[in-house]
Amino acid sequence: xxxxxxxxxxxxxxxxxxxxxxxxxxxxxxxxxxxxxxxxxxxxxxxxxxxxxxxxxxxxxxxxxxxxxxxxxxxxxxxxxxxxxxxxxxxxxxxxxxxxxxxxxxxxxxxxxxxxxxxxxxxxxxxxxxxxxxxxxxxxxxxxxxxxxxxxxxxxxxxxxxxxxxxxxxxxxxxxxxxxxxxxxxxxxxxxxxxxxxxxxxxxxxxxxxxxxxxxxxxxxxxxxxxxxxxxxxxxxxxxxxxxxxxxxxxxxxxxxxxxxxxxxxxxxxxxxxxxxxxxxxxxxxxxxxxxxxxxxxxxxxxxxxxxxxxxxxxxxxxxxxxxxxxxxxxxxxxxxx
Amino acid sequence: xxxxxxxxxxxxxxxxxxxxxxxxxxxxxxxxxxxxxxxxxxxxxxxxxxxxxxxxxxxxxxxxxxxxxxxxxxxxxxxxxxxxxxxxxxxxxxxxxxxxxxxxxxxxxxxxxxxxxxxxxxxxxxxxxxxxxxxxxxxxxxxxxxxxxxxxxxxxxxxxxxxxxxxxxxxxxxxxxxxxxxxxxxxxxxxxxxxxxxxxxxxxxxxxxxxxxxxxxxxxxxxxxx
Numbered sequence: 261x262x263x264x265x266x267x268x269x270x271x272x273x274x275x276x277x278x279x280x281x282x283x284x285x286x287x288x289x290x291x292x293x294x295x296x297x298x299x300x301x302x303x304x305x306x307x308x309x310x311x312x313x314x315x316x317x318x319x320x321x322x323x324x325x326x327x328x329x330x331x332x333x334x335x336x337x338x339x340x341x342x343x344x345x346x347x348x349x350x351x352x353x354x355x356x357x358x359x360x361x362x363x364x365x366x367x368x369x370x371x372x373x374x375x376x377x378x379x380x381x382x383x384x385x386x387x388x389x390x391x392x393x394x395x396x397x398x399x400x401x402x403x404x405x406x407x408x409x410x411x412x413x414x415x416x417x418x419x420x421x422x423x424x425x426x427x428x429x430x431x432x433x434x435x436x437x438x439x440x441x442x443x444x445x446x447x448x449x450x451x452x453x454x455x456x457x458x459x460x461x462x463x464x465x466x467x468x469x470x471x472x473x474x475x476x477x478x479x480x481x482x483x484x485x486x487x488x489x490x491x492x493x494x495x496x497x498x499x500x501x502x503x504x505x506x507x508x509x510x511x512x513x514x515x516x517x518x519x520x521x522x523x524x525x526x527x528x529x530x531x532x533x534x535x536x537x538x539x540x541x542x543x544x545x546x547x548x549x550x551x552x553x554x555x556x557x558x559x560x561x562x563x564x565x566x567x568x569x570x571x572x573x574x575x576x577x578x579x580x581x582x583x584x585x586x587x588x589x590x591x592x593x594x595x596x597x598x
Numbered sequence: 599x600x601x602x603x604x605x606x607x608x609x610x611x612x613x614x615x616x617x618x619x620x621x622x623x624x625x626x627x628x629x630x631x632x633x634x635x636x637x638x639x640x641x642x643x644x645x646x647x648x649x650x651x652x653x654x655x656x657x658x659x660x661x662x663x664x665x666x667x668x669x670x671x672x673x674x675x676x677x678x679x680x681x682x683x684x685x686x687x688x689x690x691x692x693x694x695x696x697x698x699x700x701x702x703x704x705x706x707x708x709x710x711x712x713x714x715x716x717x718x719x720x721x722x723x724x725x726x727x728x729x730x731x732x733x734x735x736x737x738x739x740x741x742x743x744x745x746x747x748x749x750x751x752x753x754x755x756x757x758x759x760x761x762x763x764x765x766x767x768x769x770x771x772x773x774x775x776x777x778x779x780x781x782x783x784x785x786x787x788x789x790x791x792x793x794x795x796x797x798x799x800x801x802x803x804x805x806x807x808x809x810x811x812x813x814x815x816x817x818x819x820x821x822x823x824x
Contacts, residue, residue, distance in 0.1 A: 307738040308699070309716030314638040316710055318701040378699015378714065378739030385679040385698050396678040396702055483706040484672050484811050 274520050275425060281519075300375060308378055322376035328504065329369035330403070330476050331497070335505030336362030337410040338469040339537075341462040350533060353525040357516065358509050359414040365508070366407050395478045406465075406472045413461045416454065419444050473501040487556065496548045503541035510534050600767070601688045602746055603788035603816035604775065605798040606662055609823050610782035613660035617644050617774035617783060621664075624747060624773035626733045628719030641713040643744040644774050659822055662783070664774070665690060665711050665744035666807060666815030673703035673712060682741070688816060689746050697740040704741055708808055712743045746785075747772035767793060788816060 303310050313320045336358035343351035374380050390397050423444035426437035444450060477497035480488040490496075510531065517526040621627065621644045630640050644664040650656065667690050674683050674690060681697040684690050704712035718738040721729070729735065732749040736742045754769035767786045775785040786795035795818075798804065803821040806814075 307715065307717040309634070309639065312637075313716070315640075315704075315713065316638065318704045318714060373700075376700070378701065378741075379697065379737075382679075382696070382698045385681075385696055389679045389681075389696060391675075391678060391680045393675040394678040394702070395676060396700060400678075479702070482676065484708055484813075485705065 270520070270522060270524065272425075272428065276428065303375075304380070319376070322372045326369045326372040326376070327476055327497070329365045329372065330472060331501035331504045332508045333362045333365040333369065333406075333410075333505070334469055334473060334498075334501040335365075335508045336360070337406075337413055337465045338502060339505060339509065341413070341465050341469075344458070344462045345466075348533075350529055353522075354509060354513060354530055354534070356417070357512055358505075359410065359417075361505075361508055361512055362410045363407070363414050366403065366410065370403065370407075395475065395482045398475045399479060402468070402472045402475045406468050409461065409465050409468050413458075413465050416458050416461060419454065420446065470498055473498045490552070492548060492551065496552070499541060499544045499548060503538070503545045506534055506538045506541060510538065599686055599789075600765075600787035601789040601816070602751075602770075603667070603688075603786070603795050603799065603818065604664075604746070604772075605784045605795045605804070605818045605820060607782045607784070607798075607820040608659065608661065609803075609820060610780040611646070611660045611662060611822075612780055612782075613646050613648065613658070614779065615646055616777045616779055617662055618642060618646060620773040620777035621744070623728070624730055624733070625745070626719075626729050626735050628715070628736075629721055629725070634716070639716050641715070641742070643711070643713070643742075645711075661819075662774075663709065663711060663807075664817065665746075666709055666813065666817045667744075667746060669814035669816060670812060672811070672813055673707045676702045676706045678702070687751075689748060689751075690743075691745065691748065692740075692742055694734060694736050694740050694742065699739040699741065701741060708811055708813070712741050714741050715739060 311320065311322075336355075340351065340355035340358045343355065374383065377383065386397065386400060390400075392398075419441055422437050423441040423446070426434060426441050429437065474494040474497065477493035481490055481493040483489060513526050513530065513534075517523060622642070625643060627641050627643060634640070644662055647661045647663055648658050649661060650658055667688065669684075669688060671684055671690050677683070678700065679696050679698055681693045682690065682703050683693075699714070701714055704710075704714055715736055715738045719735055732753065750772065751770045755765055758765040758769060767790065771785050775783040784794050784798060786793040788796050788799060790796055798820060799818045801820060804818050805821060806818055
């Protein structure tokens with residue numbers, strides 16, 4: 261932020277100097293990425309059969325990952341926007357990190373959906389032949405809006421800081437930062453405009469963030485499957501998202517504090533305050549989980565006979581009615597991850 | 599416009615599985631290895647389930663289950679590309695080249711009769727010349743299911759057109775109904791008050807699967823006697 265004093269050498273250090281440890285980390289992570297890319301090509305070549313998915317468990321770890329990462333993405337934007345609006349001054353040193361987590365993690369979530377598709381080569385059919393009756397299309401809309409909004413929300417407060425960097429580096433980075441800093445001079449007029457833009461984005465981003473996770477839950481809740489067809493899924497998922505988001509920030513904070521020696525910036529107060537927020541969300545999450553499990557257990561809605569040879573159709577004695585507990589697997593899987 | 603439907607008389611079903619074989623032959627349903635079948639990845643557009651009533655020592659009962667061609671299908675509205683949709687004649691259709699393989703429809707179907715191609719389809723060498731040229735072979739990564747032998751309807755329509763006459767219900771029967779040795783599977787136009795399916799669908803023994811979901815299936819079962 262532009263209000264920060266300029267003598268914060270510790271903050272510039274990671275950008276101006278790169279150590280051995282950095283390259284080692286990059287090498288290890290690249291190895292994992294290359295390995296994962298190979299696995300994905302393997303899956304594309306042979307078909308989704310190489311995974312453990314099957315009939316009645318059509319969605320597995322990929323979609324669970326999608327829900328998880330979209331949830332973690334709520335870390336940033338939502339929390340930093342709420343704290344910004346409530347003028348909680350202690351937030352300053354964590355907002356940037358939270359916003360970066362949001363944008364990056366959204367890409368992970370979207371990538372997981374593409375990995376899960378049987379025919380990713382036909383991805384554009386969703387746009388060419390899009391049917392708005394499908395909650396998946398609602399997802400496409402709200403997630404792309406969220407991605408755009410949170411990228412802008414990340415970029416706006418970044419402008420004065422890029423300007424600071426612009427004055428410290430040379431070569432191609434100078435050119436890049438000059439371009440990205442959009443001619444920031446720190447004049448009164450510029451500061452006023454920037455504050456206004458950030459204020460607007462902070463308000464706009466909150467309903468978008470809430471809608472994203474509500475729509476993610478609708479993908480499940482709009483079906484008539486037992487345990488999925490549930491009215492509490494919208495708020496349940498939003499609470500779960502904020503819950504996992506805060507946890508992600510705390511984890512990120514702990515690592516960055518240690519690695520970059522930012523003890524002067526990430527103080528115990530940050531961990532304390534976020535810890536209280538996390539506790540509140542944990543209790544809310546527990547409340548929803550309790551509500552879900554108690555009602556289903558009390559209504560004898562538990563898993564019935566899942567296999568009668570091929571199909572999970574159960575025959576009930578007395579009446580000539582059939583009922584299926586088809587996707588309890590997936591329901592259980594989902595709630596355990598969230 | 600006819601409203602094609604099916605009545606399955608559970609009293610007549612002997613569980614012989616002839617319908618299952620006929621369907622696989624007719625619709626080029628790929629073979630699945632025993633190991634894959636163990637992983638619950640069998641593709642069978644029609645499948646005979648065995649069951650015994652709970653807390654009962656009565657004999658085995660059989661339930662042939664296939665796409666219910668619901669009048670209010672839960673699977674079609676959730677498809678993001680319209681690859682599965684209900685056509686004018688009420689058949690729930692699959693457009694394989696448009697399917698992106700998201701498996702949302704398969705998740706939405708309460709009857710679990712939508713199948714995903716986990717691998718590229720495979721037949722033993724001797725079987726390959728026997729593939730039905732009227733039915734497209736599905737690539738890996740798309741969802742498929744019973745179409746009420748839609749290709750037979752297309753053929754029947756073409757035939758009726760060249761003979762310059764109206765399509766009559768006898769022209770079109772799916773392979774399973776044609777094959778059933780006991781005549782347990784009856785097929786026809788539910789909107790034709792004089793058809794056998796229309797009459798049987800109003801029988802006292804008639805019921806549909808998971809009626810409480812409001813999917814309004816066009817596959818109607820007749821309860822087996824004691």
